[in-house]
Amino acid sequence: MISSLPDADWRHRPGLDALLKALGADQGLARFVGGAVRDGLLGLPVNDLDIATVIPPRSVIDRLKTAGIKAVPTGIDHGTITAVINGWPVEITTLRRDVSTDGRRATITYTDNWREDAARRDFTINALYADPITHEITDFFDGVADLKAQRVRFIGDAGARIAEDHLRILRYFRFLARFGDDEPDAEAYAACQAAANSLMALSRERIADELLKLLAVAGPLASLQLMIDGGILLPVIPEIDRSGLKRLRGLIEREAESGIGPSAVRRLAALLPPDPRAADQVGARLKLSNKARKRLTVALEGAATGAPPRNLAFRIGVEGAIDRILLNPAAPLDGVSMLTGWLPPRLPLGGGALIARGLQPGPDVAKALAEVQDIWVAEGFPDESRVAEIADQTVSKFQRARQ
Template sequence: MSADLKAAEWTEREGLRALIAALGAENIRWVGGAIRDTLLHTPVADVDCATVHLPDVVMQMCKDAGIRTVPTGIDHGTVTAVLRDGPVEITTLRRDVSTDGRRATVAFAQAWEEDAARRDFTINALYAHPETLEISDYFGGLVDLAARRVRFIGDARARIAEDHLRILRYFRFQARFGAELDQEAEEACADLAPTLKGLSRERIAMELLAILALPNPHPTVARMFARGVLGVILPETCKPHIDALERLIAAEQDQGIAPDPIRRLAALLPPIAEIAETVAARLRLSRAQRAHLVCDADRQESDLSHARALAYLEDLACAIDRVLLQGGDTSPLRDWEVPRLPLKGGQIVARGVAAGPDVARILRTVEAKWIEEGFPGEKRIASLLDAELAGHKGDS
């Protein structure tokens, strides 16, 4: 693998040139994901910057250069430069003073290697000079990157003890970039999995959904289950649910449907709405995510034969999910626009029915028959209404 960044488009961005001029090339380094992803020939989402300058100095130097900054993480030494071609997080070099598995107390540092030592994985501790693009690799990250190996910096158990979320981050990064398993990391994550109970539910949900959003997380999720990690954060899951996730991912790929982490989370749970409610509350999902998960969980065998009716009565996305989760064909739903009932209560009143509960009852009855017949056009709606009105007059 060539450790060369010179062909990378992002290194030529006008905004980054302005940032180099403002802060000084010897005072900053590009760091982390942009370097890793460039070397792996994957798209670069964000560019992060490390600096020897203190945050207030960074903001003043940027201000003098006409660059607006936002103190997005000032307590941890991070400010964000708002550049024309994308924001850049600028973080002062740091070292850990104390950690408790949930949060760290940091102090500012002056050495690049000291800052690198507090990062999680070797492949994330790569620094690049902003002008020469020479890469500084303090912990063998380039070798690990070439081997597609996700390895903790230093002792894996010590790094997890500093931040328990690194267990889930390990599995996410391993799913994204890994091929060769690091046994020390695998065993440390398994042994320390119970420490995940001490983390905030929001942080756990964020990492879990990030894992499930990856193209094919099944092998990783299966390993998390086998090693007892998944059971700590999702005790409702059993082996058949892991198999269901595998089938769901295959169905998504076969039918050309984009991955959805909530749909995949539903595959890992029993198809019971009450359990989905419990999990959504425990993970503190958003209101929309909770509704999505509960709708997916409340699936029935009839969904496969009445998918369009389900889409009309519930939600198109939920109907697609339920069909996928049960191994069905979603083609009747794709590119299908959910119709509107071409009948209003006023039309029934105009036919001589007094406004009130009779109008609502007739409307519901016609709608039910319209759904059952597969949403026919206005001519059929008129016939259904005629028949219902005839019956109504007979009852009067």
């Protein structure tokens, strides 16, 4: 692993040089930190950029305004200012050290000591700094070596670090899935098991956010296996068990075979019991969005083996149909390719056309229109001339029934 930050496209984004100049990077007052450095060393794309600085937050705002850079006080109480350069947000945080923590939030004070700032971070691979000018890496806790060895380690005592922020339990397994070799650090794993009940003190939104991020990782199975075996999720999502892991394994294989990218919500559906009501209860408990909860229940409401894929997609939506096909090991995967890029058509006929054919206005119109649509869908969405024939036949049927 190299000890200087490699060149990459993200370091040449418009406006970044002006931002670094405003923050005094050429005087050693600011450094890249965290994920950008970690991912940069690995040659991965960098989307989110964090900068650490010795400059106090209010002075950061003043410097940015003087340089004509938009400054948003997104987390000023915790020392974070967001600079917006060419529509790209960059988080700038003053060096901090913890005064006290309660497992959910910390009371901090500012410092000019880079090591103190690094010591309050979670994992060694996230406590890496890079000088924007010289590109030299500052590594206080052997994070570069851990990154090379695919080892995810807490900084200092794992139990103490978890006590500072209980969410680090879930973050540990997400980072293990993304950057580790699937073998947990023994101390870290034991500490996560011992503190699992502390997850109950966290907001369900924070738990859901971390869980969905883990499920979006390409290969989450080994980490989830460790979490299930270790009882990590039991206090907050007891519905997730080994049978769910088996379903998820099958889903991931089918996603890969069909060329469909991972969906965290779809993968969560696989982990949960195949019961839409139970899934909705979990979604409510995790305070998922209404859209995500609906997707969970639709995915688990029935199998995808009966209706042709496009008929199913017309009824429940393309996304829901793809989810059901992928989740059902008995459903042919060619249904996914049939739906990829397909937009459900609209019935080229309305109630007025049925009335024009002699159907009396009233409840029969809606019933007849629904029947026309059912036939149209069953026949594979034929053209307007066939729809006209179906309409004529349906109106005649309703008229005879009224005689």
